[in-house]
Amino acid sequence: MAVQTAPTTSRGQRTLKINVTVNGAPHEVEVEARILLVHFLRENLGMTGTHIGCDTTNCGACTVLLNGRAVKSCTVFAVQADQGTVATVEGLEKDGKLHPIQEGFHQEHGLQCGFCTPGMMMTAVAFLATNAKPTELEIREAISGNLCRCTGYVNIVKSIDHAARVMREPAEGKA
Amino acid sequence: MAVEIGGIGHSVKRKEDARFIRGKGKYVDDVKLPGMLYMDIARSPLAHARIKNIDTSKALKIPGVVAVITGKDLVPLNLHWMPTLMSDKQMVLPTDTVLYQAQEVAAVVATERYIAADGVDAIEVDYEPLPVVVDPIKALQPGATIVREDREQKDNHIWHWEVGDRAGTDKAFADAEVVVKQDLYIPRIHVSSIETCGIVASFDKIEGKLTVYMTTQAPHAIRTVIALVAGHLGLAEHKIRVISPDIGGGFGGKVPVYPGYVLAIGASVLTGVPVKWIEDRAENIQADSFARDYHISAELAAKKDGTMQALRVKTIADHGAFDAAANPSKYPAGLFHIITGSYPFQKSFVEVDGAYTNKPPGGIAYRCSFRVTEAAFTIERLVDVLALEIKKDPAELRMQNFIPPTAFPYKSVLGWEYDSGDYGRALKLAMDTIGYAELRKEQAEKRKRGELMGIGISSFTEIVGAGPSKDFDILGIKMFDSAEIRVHPTGKVMVRIGVKSQGQGHETTFGQIVAEELGIPVADIAVEEGDTDTAPYGLGTYASRSTPVAGGATAIAARKIREKAKLIAAHLLEANPDDIEWKDYKFQVKGVPAKSKTMQEVAFAAYTNHPQGMEAGLEAVDYYDPPNLTFPFGSYICVVDIDRGTGEVKIRRFVAVDDCGTIINPMIVEGQIHGGLTMGLAPALYEQITYDEQGNIQGGTFMDYLLPTAMETPNWETAKTTTPSPHHPIGAKGVGESATVGAPAAIANAVVDALAHLGVRHIDIPITPWKVQKILKDNGVAE
Numbered sequence: 001m002a003v004q005t006a007p008t009t010s011r012g013q014r015t016l017k018i019n020v021t022v023n024g025a026p027h028e029v030e031v032e033a034r035i036l037l038v039h040f041l042r043e044n045l046g047m048t049g050t051h052i053g054c055d056t057t058n059c060g061a062c063t064v065l066l067n068g069r070a071v072k073s074c075t076v077f078a079v080q081a082d083q084g085t086v087a088t089v090e091g092l093e094k095d096g097k098l099h100p101i102q103e104g105f106h107q108e109h110g111l112q113c114g115f116c117t118p119g120m121m122m123t124a125v126a127f128l129a130t131n132a133k134p135t136e137l138e139i140r141e142a143i144s145g146n147l148c149r150c151t152g153y154v155n156i157v158k159s160i161d162h163a164a165r166v167m168r169e170p171a172e173g174k175a
Numbered sequence: 176m177a178v179e180i181g182g183i184g185h186s187v188k189r190k191e192d193a194r195f196i197r198g199k200g201k202y203v204d205d206v207k208l209p210g211m212l213y214m215d216i217a218r219s220p221l222a223h224a225r226i227k228n229i230d231t232s233k234a235l236k237i238p239g240v241v242a243v244i245t246g247k248d249l250v251p252l253n254l255h256w257m258p259t260l261m262s263d264k265q266m267v268l269p270t271d272t273v274l275y276q277a278q279e280v281a282a283v284v285a286t287e288r289y290i291a292a293d294g295v296d297a298i299e300v301d302y303e304p305l306p307v308v309v310d311p312i313k314a315l316q317p318g319a320t321i322v323r324e325d326r327e328q329k330d331n332h333i334w335h336w337e338v339g340d341r342a343g344t345d346k347a348f349a350d351a352e353v354v355v356k357q358d359l360y361i362p363r364i365h366v367s368s369i370e371t372c373g374i375v376a377s378f379d380k381i382e383g384k385l386t387v388y389m390t391t392q393a394p395h396a397i398r399t400v401i402a403l404v405a406g407h408l409g410l411a412e413h414k415i416r417v418i419s420p421d422i423g424g425g426f427g428g429k430v431p432v433y434p435g436y437v438l439a440i441g442a443s444v445l446t447g448v449p450v451k452w453i454e455d456r457a458e459n460i461q462a463d464s465f466a467r468d469y470h471i472s473a474e475l476a477a478k479k480d481g482t483m484q485a486l487r488v489k490t491i492a493d494h495g496a497f498d499a500a501a502n503p504s505k506y507p508a509g510l511f512h513i514i515t516g517s518y519p520f521q522k523s524f525v526e527v528d529g530a531y532t533n534k535p536p537g538g539i540a541y542r543c544s545f546r547v548t549e550a551a552f553t554i555e556r557l558v559d560v561l562a563l564e565i566k567k568d569p570a571e572l573r574m575q576n577f578i579p580p581t582a583f584p585y586k587s588v589l590g591w592e593y594d595s596g597d598y599g600r601a602l603k604l605a606m607d608t609i610g611y612a613e614l615r616k617e618q619a620e621k622r623k624r625g626e627l628m629g630i631g632i633s634s635f636t637e638i639v640g641a642g643p644s645k646d647f648d649i650l651g652i653k654m655f656d657s658a659e660i661r662v663h664p665t666g667k668v669m670v671r672i673g674v675k676s677q678g679q680g681h682e683t684t685f686g687q688i689v690a691e692e693l694g695i696p697v698a699d700i701a702v703e704e705g706d707t708d709t710a711p712y713g714l715g716t717y718a719s720r721s722t723p724v725a726g727g728a729t730a731i732a733a734r735k736i737r738e739k740a741k742l743i744a745a746h747l748l749e750a751n752p753d754d755i756e757w758k759d760y761k762f763q764v765k766g767v768p769a770k771s772k773t774m775q776e777v778a779f780a781a782y783t784n785h786p787q788g789m790e791a792g793l794e795a796v797d798y799y800d801p802p803n804l805t806f807p808f809g810s811y812i813c814v815v816d817i818d819r820g821t822g823e824v825k826i827r828r829f830v831a832v833d834d835c836g837t838i839i840n841p842m843i844v845e846g847q848i849h850g851g852l853t854m855g856l857a858p859a860l861y862e863q864i865t866y867d868e869q870g871n872i873q874g875g876t877f878m879d880y881l882l883p884t885a886m887e888t889p890n891w892e893t894a895k896t897t898t899p900s901p902h903h904p905i906g907a908k909g910v911g912e913s914a915t916v917g918a919p920a921a922i923a924n925a926v927v928d929a930l931a932h933l934g935v936r937h938i939d940i941p942i943t944p945w946k947v948q949k950i951l952k953d954n955g956v957a958e
Contacts, residue, residue: 012238013289032289034289035289039288039289042204042205043288046207047198048198048201048202048204048205049197049198049199049200050198051202051204051369051370051423052204053369053370053371053423053456054455054456054876054877055455055456055457055876056456056876056877056878058876058877058878059369059456059877059882061369088198089196089197089198090197090198092196092197092198093197098196102196102197105192105196106188106189106192106193106196107188109188109189109842109843109845109846111192111195111196112424112678112679112680112846112847112850113368113369113370113421113422113423113424113677113678114191114192114194114195114196114200114421114423114678115200115202115368115369115370115423115424115678116369116423117195117196118198121196136890139885140885140886141885141886143884143885144884144885144886145884146884146885147369147877147882147884148369149366149367149368149369149424149426149850149853149854149882150424150678150846150850151846151849151850151853152846152849152850152851152852152853152888152891153849153853153884153885153888154849154888154890154891155846155849156885157885157890
């Protein structure tokens, strides 16, 4: 289903047409087979909120959700996202309302330079979907694939806990 | 009222967050200009080699490759060498010899990022390997391989620097009751901000104007450097605009000028098209400036009762192939002579020798003021060695020796004048917070059971805020900093400063300084920095100098505005200016609170109804030359448990008491301390860059250079004392780096303390499980 055409560019690189839904918007784009998902997002779609911090899947600055799962988009080819859905930091805010994770990072001072922040938030969003009431240790484990050099993680942990509490509130309110 | 203003002392939420949490920050790699080309760099696989030939023909045949630049292409432009910040010079691209692995060899400019990388892969270089020297001690021995054949001086010695009284110190040691000596290696590490370095250079051939977006902590200095280095290419300083956009962490690594920057600028000037260069992580770690790499031999002389008398320190500093550190000109070893720390030594002598090796250049800070961590680690480690020697509790030994609070301003024997301090109060607070006495009891009980628990203290003194112009310059430019404040007619404010945040939150905190001085809510104050076309000239953000220097400028510029505003208020209130006082963030007639004018009312009048004979408008500029440095301090206590099976060091608790003088924003200060502590933990237990005998880097990616994750990092506990700086306009001292300076010794001391009963006196950092396990095995206590 995925591969439809496979022409080559003038410089001999194989290209493929992919259909990817990013933050709810469908995109049909012809890309080189070797293009990484992070470069597809940043260069082809101009969505520069997803950052690049290493080349070895260690830092997590490029974390996005691919079909709901947190992936490091520097280690995924764009063609692997064909027929899939991608969620990035740009899609967190809905109808002018910040996502609880964004509120959490602002309220708890979970960011300084802001470079790791988008990846950190996307990892947290995926994590909180699987664990609505995490312990501190569980949060630390969940973000252990995302490096931050500014904050020492203490306030990032608080930010994610803040978001977890806000996201639980409606359910707990009803109970 | 005060809360609405959001002045000094309030945990105002950060303004800059709004864009960062939405993914709308604008970092250098987010800059995309029409027609922009991409540059990538071919690097040397060898640490020392003669280049016999560079074949670029295959690269040039790749469709999309626009140009390949080699050293020979730069010779006619006289751009193949560039000056470093330390009066040395550095190759931009080599013409015949490479001096370290990952050194730049050629640059490829192409229409796309991936094609530029293809071009790099297609370049073929024929190298003739040369002998390699990686150890600075061997490098300084006669007959060693000479790294810098370009120098007239045919050895690897760069400079000798010394301070203090050699003869007097030697005599103090000869007469001393107790002498302890410790060799310490403070390893080569890398700041590894999560954003690497990069540039977009855009030369407009018609206007003759160069615009540069660049990851730089010092945009104004960079503009001047470009004008000085490339002036012969027709670049003049009024036609150079350096924009430091949002920066994803700096920590010192974004102070130097790297060859990639120069190459991208050169490529844009030659092509007239914007050129982008973004390094990848391997390039960042392998070729950009390293930190530390100090081989230290330290001795402390004391009386039998523990009274410290003299300090003698000999150091060999490995600077790699070029001296490309970023210290103030006068201080080739930075501010290393803060090494007497928190103690009133009578005699001291410190000497440092710089050495060239076949390793990348650097010697920059790692989130610390110039060479201050090296100093703080040495003295705080040495104090514990003394405590072991004379069998005294390390807390008691420190309390006994601290410079007393009554002694400030205190003139240190190596020449500094400490502005203010109360070291005993900070240590006592740390001891009370962590429950020191109970921990010692617990440790004694555990030791009986064979369990390994250690308690480590570090009572450090920092030195930041460089610096007074009589002693401090970089490339001759004095280390003042600046602020320009404009109050608009409706009472809204634009502040521009000469420094540049890399995450420190300047847009919020500098607004708070102005809010406090002018009584205008922080929400109504915009802070801009990093654009040399608009911001006043300053030396930038590093060495914790923003608040001490530009913060001083900001407060004083605001006070200049208030002086003028007072005259306008008097005019509006039809009162004598002498009868007007500034109270509760308003001008009021003394004793008549009902007769008052807000700053907003005054601002409107400054443009609509100013007194005849007075200049219209309400703005001021200040270039602040600090009268002295500032001396933040703190006491940290760390508790570790050691796994007797794996040798793993687990930090159970870490209490950090910091005193950075007046605090502008407690939330931001605490965040800075958290981050600083983590960058203190990193070299203490995890980070180190090593090289094999051939000069191959071992640990050149994040796969093998271990930054602490959330799992390794403990839940830091912070507390504070507040001892304002007496000479700073708002009493602030700076804090971004204190924790990085203070933490490593606390951790190392805790580990040594846990093993001291086995006869362990010192372990070089990073204290890895392997090192600990070896000690455990050697002593028969491994599980």
